[in-house]
Amino acid sequence: MGRRLADLFHGRTSLQVGGLLAGPMGWLVILYLGSLVVLLVASFWSVNAVSGELQKTFTTDNYHELLNQSVYKTVAFRTVRIAALATLTDALLAFPIAFYMAKIASPRVKGLLLVAILMPLWSFYLVKVYAWQTMLASGGVIDWALNPIGLNGPGYGSTAVWLVESYLWLPYMILPIYAGLERIPDSMLSASEDLGGKPWTTFRRVVLPLAFPAVVAGSIFTFSLTLGDYITPQLVSPDTQFIGNVIYSNHTNNLPLASAFAVVPIIVMVIYLGIARRLGAFEHL
Amino acid sequence: MRLSPATRNLLRGGVAITLAFIYIPLIVIAIYAFNGGNSLAWPPPSLTTEWFGKAIDNTGARDALWTSIKVGAVATGIALLLGTLASFAVARYRFFGREAISFLVVLPIALPGVVTGVALSNTFTQVLGVDLSLFTVIIGHATFCIVVVYNNVIARLRRVSGNLEEASADLGAHTWQTLRFVTLPNIQTALVAGGLLAFALSFDEIIVTNFTIGAGEQTLPIWIFSNLFRPNNLPIVNVVAVIVVLLSIIPVYFAHRLTREESISARGGGAAAAAEAAVVVN
Amino acid sequence: MSRLRAHPAWMPAGIVVGLAAIMLVIAGCGSSNNNGGSSTEAQKSIGPGEGKLNIICWAGYCEDGTITKGVDWVSPFEQETGCQVNVKIGDTSDQMVDLMRTGQYDGVSASGNATARLVEGGDVAPVNTDLVPNYKTIFPDLKDQPYNTFDGVNYGIPHGRGANLLMWRTDKVSPSPTSWSIILDPNQAKKYSGHISVYDDPIYIADAAMYLKAHQPDLGITDPYELNDDQFNAAVDLLKKQHPYVGDYWSSYLKQINLFTSGDDQVGSTWQYQYFTLLADKVPVAAPGPDTGYVPTEGATGWSDTWMIAKNAKHPNCMYKWMNYVTSAPVQAQIMQWFGEAPAQSTACDPATVETADKALGLPPDPKFCDNYHAADPAFWKRVYFWKTPLADCGDDRGNSCKDYNDWVSAWTEIKG
DSSP states (O other), X not given: XXXXXXXXXXXXXXXXXXXXXXXXXXXXXXXXXXXXXXXXXXXXXXXXXXXXXXEOSOOOHHHHHHHHSHHHHHHHHHHHHHHHHHHHHHHHHHHHHHHIIIIISOXXXXXXXXXXXXXXXXXXXXXXXXXXXXXXXXXXXXXXXXXXXXXXXXXXXXXXXXXXXXXXXXXXXXXXXXXXXXXXXXXXXHHHHHTTOOHHHHIIIIIHHHHHHHHHHHHHHHHHHHHHOOHHHHHHOTTOOOHHHHHHHHTTTOHHHHHHHXXXXXXXXXXXXXXHHHTTGGGGO | OOOOHHHHHHHHHHHXXXXXXXXXXXXXXXXHTTBOSSSOOSSOSOBXXXXXXXXXXXHHHHHHHHHHHHXXXXXXXXXXXXXXXXXXXXXXXXXTTHHHHHHHHHHHHHSOHHHHHHHHHHIIIIISOOOOOHHHHHHHHHHHHHHHHHHHHHHHHHHSOTXXXXXXXXXXXXXXXXXXXXXXHHHHHHHHHHHHHHHHHHHHOOTTHHHHOOTTOOOHHHXXXXXXXXXXTHHHHHHHHHHHHHHTHHHHHHHHHHHHHHHHSHHHHHHHHHHHHSOSOO | OGGGBOOSOOOHHHHHHHHHHHHHHHHHTOOOOOOSSOOOOOOSOOOSOOSEEEEEEOTTTSOBSSSSTTOBSHHHHHHHHOOEEEEEEOSSHHHHHXXXXXXXXXXXXXXXXXXXXXXXXXXXXXXXXXXXXGGGGBOGGGTTOTTTEETTEEOOEEEEEEEOEEEEETTTOOSOOOSTHHHHSHHHHGGGTTOEEEEOSGGGHHXXXXXXXXXXXXXXXXXXXXXXXXXXXXXXXXXHHHGGGEEEEEOOHHHHHHHHHHTSOOEEEEOHHHHHHHXXXXXXXXXXXXXXXXXXXXXXXXXXXXXXXXTTOSSHHHHHHHHHHHTSHHHHHHHIIIIIOEESBGGGGOHHHHHHHHHHHTOOOOTTHHHHTTTTOTTGGGGEEEOOOOOSSOSSTTTTOSOOHHHHHHHHHHHHO
């Protein structure tokens, strides 16, 4: 039987490709893309205020509301701003350690550092956010550390969200940059030195441009993960809304509105991915 | 690269700061796991190990752990199958739309989890009319685990050229024989690495799980979330967290050993390292 | 690799479009919810228990010993009836409605801003009060109310009623407030900027409306849940002015307890459950006293909760047994004192019953409990505006010009900013 099946496929490459792709593509296209399409369709519906039933008649009311009520723009801009800040912070924090690991550390230290960075990835996201929640509380670790020098911790709020998001996704920025830097042949750096370049010049004009696509690749994760996060804001910034919170709190009693608002991060990410691809980041994924 | 000692020390300083940033919150949690007091005041008034015993006894935590393992195993299995199939198609064949597939596979992870969650939960409850349950959770997890396996396997396939398979065919082996004796042994470490990472992804996941889980079930992250504010159970959460971090040394070590061979090749290193990074959380 | 170069035999684009079209069609014909406004019948008799029960409760209503050791009236029920109870605590009415709509629960302790939606959405069945013997002795002013009786049909068994509480940290707030203006008047709220705690639910808009009823009578607000455009906008504006000073929009009662304990929250609206928990933990908090009926000068919003049974409950007999058990005098006496609300069961105020409950909970004897909480005082409850579902139909001569719940939800998102 196995032989017959093998004979059937033999030589018919289109059948082979089709057979291989049927499962994964079926899953991703029908289930995943299809769900996104259904979500898009739902954004043009409305919901009965009392019974909660979906009224499946076409209406652009949800989009009108998104555009007219200023709060949605405020929330969207706030979220994008924090996502950008967190991405920037992570890039700045990640580069030194990635560079050190790629170019300076001995193989043993490199291995150790790699394990040191990977281990926290395995501790729960929730636990990390909760750790920050306790640290940021009044009288918690951060206040305890800053009070002696007369400062107060940032407490809960957007600053806290920026801190926590930077913290959570830092490893996802370090690793692609590290991998990207590893690919830069040492010979190139020596060549730059031989041509009279000081270390900073070499860094600026050789290393940075070559590593940039890797940074962009890492930024895809940090940006996207921050953009949709609704749990971190709930825990460390209970009085401000982010895109994730608005979608989460509306998705059961007003699904059409939540779907319409969900279109915003989708569009943002699609544009971001498009730009990232142009910058060559996809080679580094 | 030659750097002045000052620059080197500056870099070392940067490394130290970053490592401190990464580990301090975890150390704080570890200390709280021994917290003898009732509140979250710092520093903890006293230390005790009683919570470790309570954590092991706690049936809610144990049930949630078992549920997480079940879900993770099945989701990983599905992801292994689909991810491998897709990576074979893309690595070994040329056809119209090949690039689009890489894009499509990455999408569930690149789009914010809240969007994936709402979309899937809506499809399950409104379109398909099924109740949310562990089954729906597994489907959600498998969807974004596919990319992790895909990245690992395709990186390996690109390094191991198709010549071996051609040679095997030339020597008279059928498709299945080639598969069994030539291809699979070559990619098995990539499969294990991808599988480990996919399992980690599923084990830790909460953002999408919140949307797709049924009312009576709990995975471990959901259990943690529901207990985060309960003063009585809080210390148990700390203990669970510490145990998970400590236990995680094992799979991290394995995944690292397995993908180390690929770190040698620059291209594979990038994909594998980033695959390891590829969102243990979404 | 030449052998492997395939013909362009596969058009993924075409397949994507085709499948998307299929999904669109399926979505259009997708399964719809249960039809609303049902005429299902109430159960006629109670059979043997099914061995299990899944209920959604407000915090403090269904204590089973896991939250506080020793406080447990669920276990005796389980032993008596054999129905193993799985309690899910709901943080907001919205959440309770969502959970009921999944169809995986047998019953819920629903407040007035959930009952109409559950009935309209076809998620609950009428209740046959004859099957609940304890119903007879429930306070008469709780029976046949607009929040538990629809079109003359009873949809639930009253549980108890109470008013939302103004609470403050005595060491951080002075002088002691007697009015909601401490958090609703921007000039006063400024003082506690970042430390004000407010319930995270659109229904809180009614609190602002009630405040304006007393402080801006020319708006003509009579019912804080039935607001026309002007009244609604005034209430929303007031809350937008309050927003910069709010530190915590709470939905988890446990989180609010933590925040008041740490001092991040210093004044705000809360429930008696948190108040008593904080007192027991020796946190210095206070609330208006019994002399004012625990209510500030403007009155308060509040709730009158009803036990409802799911439409196709999997364990209906256990649910009826529960409804009778939870409205029995000894259990009501415990719940009322543990949570801090007025009971529905009139016989729970019997002094001997109250004393037994105090002993069971480890509380000091409090024979004046029912008096303090105005359990048998219908006139008092006129100052408490029970949560109810805002409907477009104003219920008076203004016709259908009032804001409905969708408007309240959108406004709430806007207020939080």
